[in-house]
Every structure is written in C-alpha cells, then in structure tokens.
Amino acid sequence: MAEEKIFSEEDIKSLKDMFDKSLKDTVEIDLYLDYEKNKETSEFAKRLSEELIKLTDKIKFNYYDTKDSKVLEDMNSKKLLIDKYGNRKGPIFVFKKYYGAIYYGIPSGEEFPIFLEDIIHISNNNFDIDGATAKKLDSINKNIDIYVFVTPTCPYCPYMTHNSHQFAMVKSNIRGIMIESYEFPEFSEHYKVYGVPHITIVDENSDTLTEWEGMLPEPEMFADRIREAIEQKVK
Amino acid sequence: MELKLSTNIIKDNKELDKEWDTIIIGGGPAGYSAGLYCGRYKLKTLIITKDIGGLLNETDIIDDYPAVENITGPELARRFKSHADKYNVSTLLETVTRIEKKDDENFIVYTSTGKEFISKVVIIATGSQRKRLGVPGENLKGVSYCAECDAPLFKDKIVGVIGGGNSAFHDAEVLAQHAKEVYIIHRRDEFKADPVYIEELKNNEKIKFILNKVVSEIKGHEKVEEVTLQDTKTNEKTTLKLDGLFIAIGLTPLSEIVKDLNVNTDPAGHIIVNDCSKTNVKGLLAAGDVTNQICNLRQIVTAAAQGTTAALSAFLYIKTKKW
Numbered sequence: 201m202a203e204e205k206i207f208s209e210e211d212i213k214s215l216k217d218m219f220d221k222s223l224k225d226t227v228e229i230d231l232y233l234d235y236e237k238n239k240e241t242s243e244f245a246k247r248l249s250e251e252l253i254k255l256t257d258k259i260k261f262n263y264y265d266t267k268d269s270k271v272l273e274d275m276n277s278k279k280l281l282i283d284k285y286g287n288r289k290g291p292i293f294v295f296k297k298y299y300g301a302i303y304y305g306i307p308s309g310e311e312f313p314i315f316l317e318d319i320i321h322i323s324n325n326n327f328d329i330d331g332a333t334a335k336k337l338d339s340i341n342k343n344i345d346i347y348v349f350v351t352p353t354c355p356y357c358p359y360m361t362h363n364s365h366q367f368a369m370v371k372s373n374i375r376g377i378m379i380e381s382y383e384f385p386e387f388s389e390h391y392k393v394y395g396v397p398h399i400t401i402v403d404e405n406s407d408t409l410t411e412w413e414g415m416l417p418e419p420e421m422f423a424d425r426i427r428e429a430i431e432q433k434v435k
Numbered sequence: 436m437e438l439k440l441s442t443n444i445i446k447d448n449k450e451l452d453k454e455w456d457t458i459i460i461g462g463g464p465a466g467y468s469a470g471l472y473c474g475r476y477k478l479k480t481l482i483i484t485k486d487i488g489g490l491l492n493e494t495d496i497i498d499d500y501p502a503v504e505n506i507t508g509p510e511l512a513r514r515f516k517s518h519a520d521k522y523n524v525s526t527l528l529e530t531v532t533r534i535e536k537k538d539d540e541n542f543i544v545y546t547s548t549g550k551e552f553i554s555k556v557v558i559i560a561t562g563s564q565r566k567r568l569g570v571p572g573e574n575l576k577g578v579s580y581c582a583e584c585d586a587p588l589f590k591d592k593i594v595g596v597i598g599g600g601n602s603a604f605h606d607a608e609v610l611a612q613h614a615k616e617v618y619i620i621h622r623r624d625e626f627k628a629d630p631v632y633i634e635e636l637k638n639n640e641k642i643k644f645i646l647n648k649v650v651s652e653i654k655g656h657e658k659v660e661e662v663t664l665q666d667t668k669t670n671e672k673t674t675l676k677l678d679g680l681f682i683a684i685g686l687t688p689l690s691e692i693v694k695d696l697n698v699n700t701d702p703a704g705h706i707i708v709n710d711c712s713k714t715n716v717k718g719l720l721a722a723g724d725v726t727n728q729i730c731n732l733r734q735i736v737t738a739a740a741q742g743t744t745a746a747l748s749a750f751l752y753i754k755t756k757k758w
Contacts, residue, residue, distance in 0.1 A: 206438065214440060244436055310509060312438040332548065352437070354584035355492035355509045359528075382587045394577040394658055394679065395585050413576075417485050417528045420548045 206244075206251050218316070219256035223323045226258050227295065232275060234266045234290030241383050245291035245306050258323060266290050282345070282377070282406075286386025297322055300368030304387075305380025307361075309352025314362045314378075321369065328366050329419065336423035337371050342403060342430055345375045349388055349398040352380070356415040357397040363419045374426075401429050409433050439509070451527060454553045455481045457749050458544050460531045460692065461560035463489030464735045465723025467515035468742030469558050469749075474522025476750040481554070482519070482526045483546060488512025489562040490686075490724070491735065493583045495609055500735045508583075511735070531692060540756075542718060556718050556749040559693060559706060560742060563686035563724040563733070568597065572653030572662075577679045582606035589679045591615045595662060597650055598683035599626040604636055606681045611641040618675065620645045622667050645675070653680060686733065688725045701727050712745035717758045720745040 207215065231249055233242040249261040264271045266289035275281050278299060280292060293303040295318065307315035321327055329337070346364040350357035364376025381388040381396060391400050391411070400411040410429035416422050457473045459466045462484025473480040486492065494508030503511065516526065530547040534557055537543045544552045565580040567573060579585045582596075586609045594614045596607045599621035610617045619636075624646045626633055636642050645664065651672070652663040661676045688704045699707040699715045706721040708714055708728055714721055722741035729737045752758060 206436075211438075211440060218440075248438075306436065308436045308438055310439055313440060316440070351584060351587040353495075353587065354581075355488065355512075356486060356581075356584065359486070382590070385590075388588070392576055392657060394588055395579050395581075396588065397584075415486065418530070418548050 203247065206248055212255060215252075215316075216255050218320075219258060222320045223256060223258035225323050225325065226260060227319050227323045228260045228262065228297065229319075230262045230264060230294045230296055232264045232266055232271070232280065232290040232292040232294070234288055236267060237286070237288045238290055238383055241306055242291045245293070248306065259319060262296070282347075283384050283387040285390040286384060288384055288387070291383075295322055298369045300372065300375040301365040302368075302375060302377045303380075304377055305383035307378065308380070310355050310358050311350060311352065311361055311378060311380075314358045314365070317362065318365055318369075321366070327369050328362070329370050333419040333423050334370065336420060336427060337367055337374070340371065340423070340426055340430065341373060343373045344404070344409065344426065344430070345377055345402045345406075346426070347391065347398075347400040347402065348376065348378045349381045349391065349393045349396055349400070350378055351382060351396050354396045359415050359417045360397045360399060360422075363416075363422050366419065367423070401426055403430075403433065407433075451481065451525060451550075451552070452479075453551070455479050456554065456753055457481070457556045457558060457746075458483060458542070458552055458554035459558040459560055460484070460534075460544070461489060461562055461689075461723070461725075462487045462516070462526065463491060463512075463560060463562045463723060463738065464515060465562070465725075465738035465742040465745075466558070466560035467512075467519045468739040469560060469720075469722055469746045470519035470524040470742075471515075471522060472743050472746030473749060474519055474524045476746060478556075478746075478750060478753065480524045481552065482524060483529055483531050483544065483552075484526065485528065485530045487516050487526070487528075490564075491515075493581050495583060495605065497735065534692060534696060536696070540718070555753050556720065558712075558742075558745045558749060559690070559714075559719070559721040559725055560723045560738075560745075561689040561692060561725050562738075563688045565602075565682060566685045566687045568650065568682050568684065570650060570652055572655065572659075573682075575653055575655050575659050576657060577655065577659035578653060579679060579681050580683075582609045582681050582683075585679070585681075586610045586613045589614045592678035593676065594618070594679040594681060595620050595650075595675065595677045596681045596683060597621075598685070599623060599628060600683065600685070601628045601632060602685075603683035604628040604632040606683050607636060607642050608632075608639070610681065611639055614641065614679075617642045618645050618677070619643070620648055620650060620662075620664065620675075622649045623647065648673075650680070686724060690725050693719070693721075708741075710744070711748045712741050713748055713758065718752065720748055 368376040456478040491508040723738035
C-alpha cells in the first residue's frame with residue numbers, strides 16, 4: 201500500500217506559492233538520519249524532505265546515514281552529537297550555510313512554520329533581528345549552544361526556536377538547537393524537561409550556564425539572559 | 436504527524452511610530468477583535484502582546500465559536516491576527532510594564548524593552564491566566580498549567596489533573612493520549628464541566644476520578660513524585676504517586692497593569708466596565724476575560740464581542756472627546 205502523502209493538495213498549492221514568491225538563493229540542508237534508534241521519525245524526515253524538494257528547486261537536501269562511521273566522524277567534528285544520553289543521532293536538520301541553526305528532531309506541528317521561515321530567511325540572506333538585539337548579541341563572544349526543548353503541540357515554543365535560530369544566523373559563535381523532546385527522551389530527561397519551552401544554555405564544554413522554563417518573546421531580553429549567564433559564569 | 440504551515444510570530448522589525456490613536460494591550464480574541472474594528476474605523480492602532488492568541492493557544496479543538504467548526508486554538512488565533520493585519524493594525528511582541536496618564540487626553544505605555552508610546556485610548560485586553568493552587572511544592576518541576584504544551588512529555592506516565600470544569604476535562608483528554616493513567620482530582624462530588632465532556636471521559640478507560648479530595652501538598656525531590664490528598668468531608672489524608680500534575684482550577688484576571696490608574700475592579704480583580712466596555716477612567720477601555728462582563732461568561736465569542744464594543748467606544752471618544 202502506498203504511503204499517505206504528508207502534504208494535502210491544498211498544502212502543496214500554498215507551499216508552492218510561498219516558495220515561488222519568497223525563495224531567492226538555493227538553500228541546502230544536511231539531514232542526518234538514524235534508522236537504528238529513531239527509525240520511524242528518520243523515515244518521516246526523509247519523506248518530508250522528498251515532498252519538499254518536489255515543490256521547488258530552491259531547496260536541496262544532503263542525506264547522511266548515521267550508521268556510516270565517516271558520517272559520525274563528520275558529525276563529531278561539527279559537534280552535532282550532543283545527545284550523549286540516549287545516543288540518538290537523528291533525524292537532525294542542519295542548514296549548510298548556517299551550521300548554528302539546527303533541528304534535533306522533526307520540526308513538526310507548531311515548529312514547521314519556523315522551519316519554513318528559516319529557509320526563507322537564509323534564501324534571502326536577511327534576518328529577523330532588530331538593532332537593539334543585534335547590539336547585545338554582538339557583545340557575546342563565547343561559544344554557546346541554546347537548547348530549546350519543545351513539543352509539537354506547544355504554541356509558545358516556536359517563539360524561542362525562532363529567536364535562537366535568528367541569533368545563530370547572525371552570530372557564528374551561537375548555535376540555536378531546537379530539540380523535539382519526544383524524539384530525544386533521554387536527552388530531555390537528562391536536562392529534566394517536564395515543561396516546555398525549556399531553555400538550557402551551555403558553553404563549549406557543555407556546562408550549563410542557565411536554564412528556564414517558559415517563553416521569552418522579546419529577543420532583546422533573550423539576548424540579555426544569555427549575556428547575564430555568561431557574566432555569572434565568568435565571575 | 437501534523438505540520439502547520441503558517442505562524443504569526445515573525446516580526447517585520449519596522450520602526451514603530453511613537454504616537455497612536457489606540458493601543459490595545461493583549462493579543463487574544465478580545466484584543467484582535469478590538470484591533471480589527473479599530474482598523475476598520477481607520478484608527479491608527481497598535482497591539483502590544485507577549486503572544487498571539489493568549490489562552491486560545493492552550494486549547495486543542497474549539498467547537499463553540501459560531502460558524503467556525505472544529506478549529507484548533509492556535510489556528511483560530513492566527514486567523515484573528517491576520518484579519519486585523521488586513522486593516523493595517525500593527526503588532527509588537529512585547530510585554531507592557533506600565534501605563535500612566537500623560538495628560539488629560541493621552542496615556543504613556545511603557546514596554547519591557549524600554550519603549551514608550553503615547554496613545555489617546557488604551558484598551559486593556561490582557562485576559563486571564565490559570566489560577567495557582569497555592570500549596571507547598573507547586574514550584575516543583577512536573578507541575579504544569581498547559582496540558583497542550585507538556586502532555587507529550589508524560590508518555591506512559593501517571594498524571595493528575597486538578598479541577599472539575601471544562602479546562603480540567605480538556606486537559607485530562609489531551610493527557611490521556613500520552614499518559615498511562617490520568618486522575619481527575621476534584622473537591623466536590625459533581626463536575627461543572629459540560630455534560631457532553633463528562634460522558635465522553637467517563638468512557639475513557641485511562642481516566643479515573645478522585646472526588647471530594649483536595650491536593651494539600653505536592654512532594655518530590657527534583658520533580659513531582661506524589662501528592663497529599665485531603666478528604667473534604669473527613670479531612671483524612673492519603674497520598675497518590677504521580678509523575679506530573681496539571682492544575683485547572685479556574686482563571687485569574689490579568690489586571691495588575693491598571694492598578695496605578697485608579698480603575699475600579701471587582702473583588703476578584705476583574706476590571707469593571709459598562710456595556711460599551713468603558714472603565715471609570717476616561718480613555719481607558721477593557722474587553723474580554725479581564726473584565727466583569729458578560730454575565731460572567733468567559734468565552735471566545737463574548738471576548739470578541741466586547742473587543743468590538745471597545746473599538747466603537749474608542750472611535751466615538753476620539754471623534755467627540757466625550758466619555
């Protein structure tokens with residue numbers, strides 16, 4: 201029996217329209233697939249990518265099977281193997297041009313529009329950062345990861361994914377990593393995620409600088425929290 | 436697996452003007468209905484809100500908003516916003532920290548990032564939030580007020596829901612899709628929830644009912660592990676092991692923002708307004724869950740209706756200067 205399509209005819213039409221109107225440069229996405237530990241979601245991620253590329257020639261996916269040792273070496277060198285607890289390696293979506301904007305798990309439910317917006321921003325090389333926030337981000341010089349733990353049904357989570365990804369796109373020392381808690385349960389358990397959005401900010405040694413639960417919609421205040429956490433650590 | 440195609444949260448970062456005809460605080464059904472009508476009245480209107488939709492976001496399926504059948508809360512929120520956008524209503528995703536009277540005819544509105552705006556009219560549509568339980572242990576991880584957000588984190592776990600109204604039944608229904616067992620804990624022996632809901636959940640084998648009990652303490656080391664239940668008739672105490680606890684015991688109005696403006700409120704904190712959404716302060720209107728209207732019925736349709744009357748009052752006040 202043929203697998204049911206992810207997008208309805210109506211979805212296809214609106215996505216095509218959106219891509220035709222909004223995409224300028226080609227956006228390349230590296231998709232890491234773990235058929236051993238996250239088989240079902242890796243298969244879904246692959247199908248999703250295949251349906252998307254049929255709608256535009258401005259999105260390209262590069263596929264990597266995480267059982268290949270060379271792929272693992274590459275992921276290790278890019279510090280993509282952050283789930284040390286459940287040892288799950290995919291599905292992970294990484295934008296080729298901006299390695300800091302990462303989806304650990306499928307950007308499904310409420311997160312999918314943010315994935316689409318990321319593609320549009322990267323394709324047009326413009327970002328959703330106001331002057332005051334840019335100034336604050338500019339003073340962050342340490343390498344940090346922002347883990348944004350989400351669930352697909354959380355309506356407040358996309359605000360945090362969006363801002364963390366925009367930060368990552370304008371500052372190469374910041375990575376914004378959306379983590380689908382459901383697909384990475386051990387990782388979420390390690391960080392004691394019992395409510396979302398759950399934000400954990402870690403330094404380059406994976407030491408937690410700060411964490412909180414709840415939405416912070418103002419990017420400027422989000423940037424302030426990061427700066428404060430770094431300053432506290434330095435003291 | 437469901438994929439949504441559109442979102443409201445993308446900002447355009449254009450520089451906002453300092454002066455407005457109307458500033459609406461809150462982006463739920465009351466706020467965006469007020470925005471839509473203000474836009475149609477050609478009032479220069481800014482909505483300042485920390486999110487789009489307010490409590491709509493925490494509702495799975497809505498089937499009581501006339502003419503719109505079976506829609507999700509976030510999707511309805513998107514529609515409210517996009518309808519107001521059509522009439523050039525601006526939105527700023529920030530929190531308002533203070534409102535003060537500038538002079539007899541204007542207000543100053545301050546935001547969380549230090550922005551200041553001047554407006555002839557302010558419409559308070561801040562809505563409400565879930566009441567806290569007020570017992571020891573409520574700050575532990577695993578205590579939640581948003582089943583929609585957190586239910587997937589409790590896969591195959593045992594959870595409790597406190598409350599007996601529609602919100603509690605909604606939460607239990609959402610949780611039962613993930614959890615192994617769901618206990619509805621209620622202080623009375625009958626429920627306020629709609630009969631259709633009660634019937635449905637009584638047939639759900641994952642859902643169990645604990646009646647005539649209140650939770651007097653939540654215990655755990657790093658997260659919720661158990662709750663102490665106190666019988667409302669005998670005062671007898673028992674414990675129940677739980678992995679998570681969802682609190683749905685009603686709503687509290689978010690009216691703190693007007694406390695310095697000498698606005699009349701009822702004992703519960705609802706802003707007192709008349710049929711035209713006017714408060715006792717000239718130029719200040721209020722609509723939706725934050726108010727004492729309409730017949731104590733806090734629904735999307737009543738919030739939207741009040742937003743509309745607030746917009747008309749704003750228009751007439753700006754035009755005639757009469758309050």
